[in-house]
Structure formats: structure tokens, C-alpha cells
Amino acid sequence: MRWGARKNAVRAGIGAVYPRLWRFCVSLAGDRAAGEDLAQATVLRALEQAAKFQPGTHLDRWLFVMARRLWLNELRHRAVRKGTGLRPVEELDLPDPAPGIETHIFASEVFDVVTALPEAQRVTALLVLVEGYSYAEAAEALDIPVGTVMSRIAAARRSVAARVGDAQEAGRKVR
Amino acid sequence: MVERFTDEEISAFLDGEADPALAVRIAAARDADPDFAADLAAMEAAGAHLVAGFDALMADAPDAPDLSPAAGRIAWRGMAAGFAAGIAVAAIAGAGWLYSRPPAWERYVAAYQALYVPATVAGADLTPDAARARIAELAPELGIDLSALPDLPGLNLRRAQMLGHDGQPLLQIAYADAEGRPVALCIIARAGGASAPVMREMEGLPAVAWATDAHAFLLIGGTAETVQKAAKVARAAL
Numbered sequence: 446m447r448w449g450a451r452k453n454a455v456r457a458g459i460g461a462v463y464p465r466l467w468r469f470c471v472s473l474a475g476d477r478a479a480g481e482d483l484a485q486a487t488v489l490r491a492l493e494q495a496a497k498f499q500p501g502t503h504l505d506r507w508l509f510v511m512a513r514r515l516w517l518n519e520l521r522h523r524a525v526r527k528g529t530g531l532r533p534v535e536e537l538d539l540p541d542p543a544p545g546i547e548t549h550i551f552a553s554e555v556f557d558v559v560t561a562l563p564e565a566q567r568v569t570a571l572l573v574l575v576e577g578y579s580y581a582e583a584a585e586a587l588d589i590p591v592g593t594v595m596s597r598i599a600a601a602r603r604s605v606a607a608r609v610g611d612a613q614e615a616g617r618k619v620r
Numbered sequence: 621m622v623e624r625f626t627d628e629e630i631s632a633f634l635d636g637e638a639d640p641a642l643a644v645r646i647a648a649a650r651d652a653d654p655d656f657a658a659d660l661a662a663m664e665a666a667g668a669h670l671v672a673g674f675d676a677l678m679a680d681a682p683d684a685p686d687l688s689p690a691a692g693r694i695a696w697r698g699m700a701a702g703f704a705a706g707i708a709v710a711a712i713a714g715a716g717w718l719y720s721r722p723p724a725w726e727r728y729v730a731a732y733q734a735l736y737v738p739a740t741v742a743g744a745d746l747t748p749d750a751a752r753a754r755i756a757e758l759a760p761e762l763g764i765d766l767s768a769l770p771d772l773p774g775l776n777l778r779r780a781q782m783l784g785h786d787g788q789p790l791l792q793i794a795y796a797d798a799e800g801r802p803v804a805l806c807i808i809a810r811a812g813g814a815s816a817p818v819m820r821e822m823e824g825l826p827a828v829a830w831a832t833d834a835h836a837f838l839l840i841g842g843t844a845e846t847v848q849k850a851a852k853v854a855r856a857a858l
Contacts (some may be wrong), residue, residue, distance in 0.1 A: 464681030468674065481682065558666075559673035573635060574667050575674045580637050598635065599627035605666035606659075609813075 452495040458504040459488055465576070466508050472571045473516050475564055486519075487512040509572075510586055558605045566604075569597040623649050625656075630663050636724070665812045668723070672815045722820060725785040726829055726838050729792075729806045730822035732783075733840050736802035741778045741794050751793075754780040761789045762809045764835055768857045769793075772850035775803055775842075795841075795850075803841035805854060810836040817851055819844070830855055 459466075466487060471480030490511055491498075498507055559567060572578040572586060573594065580598075584591040625633075625646060632638040633646045650657045722730075746754065758780055759766040771777070775795035783790040785808060793805040810831065817830040827840035828851035837858070839851045 460684040463684035464678055467681045468677050471677065472674070477680075557673075558669045559677070562670075570670050571674055574671050580632070580635070595628045595632060595637070599631040601670065602631055602634075602663045602666040603627050605669050606662040609666060609669060610662065 451498055451500065452492065454500045455491055455495040455498050455504065459491065459508075462505045462508060463488070465505060466512065469509050469568070469571060469576075470512050470516070472559075472567050473513060473564065475560070475567070483512055483516055486515055490515060505576075506586065509576075513568075513587070558608060561608065562601050562604065566597045566601040569594055570601045573598055625649065627663070630660060634660075634664050634667060661811065668812045668815065675818055676816070722822060722827075722829065723836070725788075725790065725808055725810075725836070726822065726827070728785055729790070729804070729838055730825060730827060730840060733802070733804055733825060734823035736804075736841070738796070738800040738802065741796040741802045742800060746779045748777045751777045751779050755791075755793060758782050758791055762791055762807055762835065764791075764807065764809070764858075766807075766858070770853060770857050772805075772853055774798060774846045775850055797842040797846050801842045803839070803847065803850070805850075806838045806840070808836050809834060812836065817855060819848065832858065 463484070467480065467484045470483040470487065471477055474480040474483055487508055491508055494511070498504065559570075562570065569583055569587065572583045573580065578586065580591050580594045583594045587594070623645060629638065629642060629646065633643055638646065646660070650660050755766050755769065761782065772795065774797055776797075778794045778796055780791065780793045783792050783806075788808055788810075791807045793807075795803040795805070797803055811834055812831060814833050815829075815831040817828050819826065819828050821827070822840060825840050826842070826844040826847050827838055828847050829836070829838045830851070831837065835858075837851075837854070839847050839854060841847070
């Protein structure tokens with residue numbers, strides 16, 4: 446396939462994938478501004494490297510791997526220097542939940558459960574629980590052993606379960 | 621003696637990554653030990669909370685950049701205005717579908733629904749009144765009161781039947797849309813916590829899933845527009 450055609454395949458596919466790429470980048474960076482920078486940088490890099498994309502394979506997965514590499518090699522350091530990356534959980538500006546939804550934990554905790562996780566657990570949980578990666582696929586994408594995927598997912602679940610349990614306990618006391 | 625499992629084993633079981641022997645042992649322990657069953661449910665709910673958190677984040681995802689060659693250079697449109705979460709989320713997720721992994725019962729329902737053709741529901745011989753009576757009869761098995769369930773826009777009630785998933789009763793209320801396409805509202809008792817509606821494509825069918833504190837709902841089949849509208853009405857009533 447000609448380079449131009451591949452570039453067009455990448456260009457045409459990015460629109461549908463971009464919101465999920467953005468979410469992946471925000472999850473990696475733990476911060477919206479840094480995540481947005483990373484998502485945009487990934488798109489630019491993807492267009493440059495479009496010749497390496499194999500049409501018919503998963504564009505989203507290709508972009509995720511590229512985003513992670515960019516984050517680890519380049520942007521993370523810059524974000525840390527600028528003080529925008531890897532901030533404490535309390536400072537994260539994740540969105541408010543839909544109003545009127547009755548949850549059995551306090552509404553803001555729906556998001557806190559994600560942001561409270563360490564970066565490694567957060568990204569692994571996103572790939573496995575949300576993006577539908579198998580443990581083996583997540584291990585390959587994150588360049589870690591399958592056992593590490595398993596322990597990160599387990600730790601993420603356990604800490605959220607504990608947090609939700611505490612919140613329910615607190616909710617009962619308030620009432 | 622009750623067997624104990626590590627968090628890794630529990631997680632692998634919940635993610636469908638446990639080998640069959642482990643899965644059998646965990647399922648047996650769940651049935652034998654209420655404390656373990658509660659812990660397993662808490663770990664499953666924790667996963668659902670994470671999915672809900674990540675899905676909610678999607679509501680604020682910005683538009684994709686304009687990459688058309690005509691744009692000359694990439695024109696970043698900045699962040700989309702804060703979008704109310706909910707069904708609207710689906711509209712900005714590119715092709716219109718979120719990609720989170722649905723729970724197992726939803727996947728089974730979708731696979732089942734995919735086998736339905738218009739003739740499946742055309743042959744249902746219950747009158748709407750009889751179908752409503754049947755719903756009233758079956759609902760208590762799930763511990764739910766469905767007397768407030770209204771007619772759903774664009775859908776004709778055909779029948780109600782009890783199915784089962786993993787030993788749990790699963791109520792299926794079957795409808796046909798205006799073109800006779802099968803649509804089903806499926807309900808299962810599930811204390812995983814309330815969750816906002818999420819739209820997905822499952823087995824090639826549009827589906828909206830949501831949950832209350834005690835029950836999970838999946839409306840699937842027909843067209844995306846119909847299930848969105850019908851889900852809104854059903855959810856408001858229940």
C-alpha cells in the first residue's frame with residue numbers, strides 16, 4: 446500500500462478513536478492538561494509514522510502504544526518539571542457526574558475511585574476493564590509480565606472495594 | 621473446609637482469565653461461603669465502579685482534531701463543553717459507541733438477542749394485557765415492582781419470560797419495534813450499585829445498560845435511536 450493511502454487510513458480512523466485516546470492519555474498522565482497535550486502529540490506522531498501502520502490492525506491499540514512510549518520517553522519529564530503531571534489526587538479536575546443519578550456512594554467518589562489509583566494500576570485497569578484487553582494483551586501493550594497485570598488489577602479492585610466499603614459505612618453514619 | 625483465594629485469583633475469575641479448574645473452585649466456594657460470596661461481589665462491584673469512573677471521563681473528551689487535508693494544518697478545537705453524562709456520552713464517542721467491557725450477563729443476553737429475527741417476536745401470541753399480567757407475575761422473583769413500567773415509545777410489547785444467568789433469574793420483556801425488529805428489556809437483580817446509562821454496540825445490536833442499587837437493566841435490539849428513547853422512558857419510570 447502506498448504511503449499516502451496509509452496516511453489516509455490513519456487520518457480517517459483517528460476521529461472515531463480520539464476520545465478513547467484522550468481518556469487513555471489522561472489516565473496515563475493523571476491530569477487533563479498533560480493528557481490532552483499527550484493525545485495531541487500522539488496524533489502528530491501517528492501521522493508522521495503512518496507508513497508503519499498495518500491497515501486492518503487495531504488503530505486504537507497502535508495509538509495507545511505510541512502514546513505510552515511518548516509519555517515515558519518525553520512528555521512525562523516535561524510534565525513533572527512543569528508541575529502539571531502526576532499531581533496529588535485531590536487536585537485532579539475530573540468531571541462531575543450526571544446529576545440525579547442515585548449511587549450508593551457519594552457521587553464524587555465515582556471519579557475518585559479512578560483518580561485515587563496509582564498510575565500503573567489506573568492504566569492497567571483501563572485497558573483490561575474498559576478497553577477489553579486480555580491480561581496477555583495488556584502485558585504486551587504495557588511491556589510488563591502477565592503476573593504484573595494480574596496483581597495490578599487485583600490491587601486496583603481491592604483498593605476500590607475498600608474505599609466503597611468505607612464510603613458506605615460513612616454514609617450510614619451520616620444518615 | 622472453606623478454601624481461600626488470593627485477590628489475583630479472584631480478579632482473574634472476574635475477568636474471565638481464571639483457568640477452568642480455578643473457576644470451578646471459586647464458584648463452589650461462592651456457593652458454600654456467604655462471606656466469600658460477599659467479598660467476591662464487592663470485588664466485582666469495585667470493577668464496575670472503575671468502569672463507571674472511566675466512562676464518565678469520556679463525557680468530557682474533546683472533539684477529535686480536524687485532520688482533513690483541506691484543513692491545511694491541524695486545527696485543534698479545544699475541549700468540548702462540559703457534556704452532561706448519560707446517554708449523550710455515546711454521541712461524542714466517535715462512531716457512537718463506548719468500548720467498555722460489558723458484564724457477563726449482558727454479553728450472554730446480547731448473544732441470545734442476536735439470534736432473534738422479526739419472526740421470533742411476531743409469533744408471540746400474548747395480547748399486551750396478557751403480557752403485562754405476565755410481567756406482574758414474574759417481577760416479584762427479581763424483587764422488583766414493574767407496575768410503573770410504561771409503554772415504551774416506538775415499541776410494542778410482545779411477551780415476558782423468565783430466563784436465568786448463573787443461577788439468577790433474568791426477566792426478559794420482549795418488544796417489536798415499528799418495523800417488527802425484536803427488542804428486549806432484560807432485568808437482573810444485582811447489587812452492584814447504581815450506574816448511569818451506557819450505550820454500546822453488542823453483537824451488532826444497539827444496547828443501553830444502566831443500573832439501580834438493586835437491579836441492572838439492558839435494553840437491546842432494533843435501532844440506536846429507538847433504544848435510546850425507550851431506555852430514557854424506562855429508566856425514568858423504574
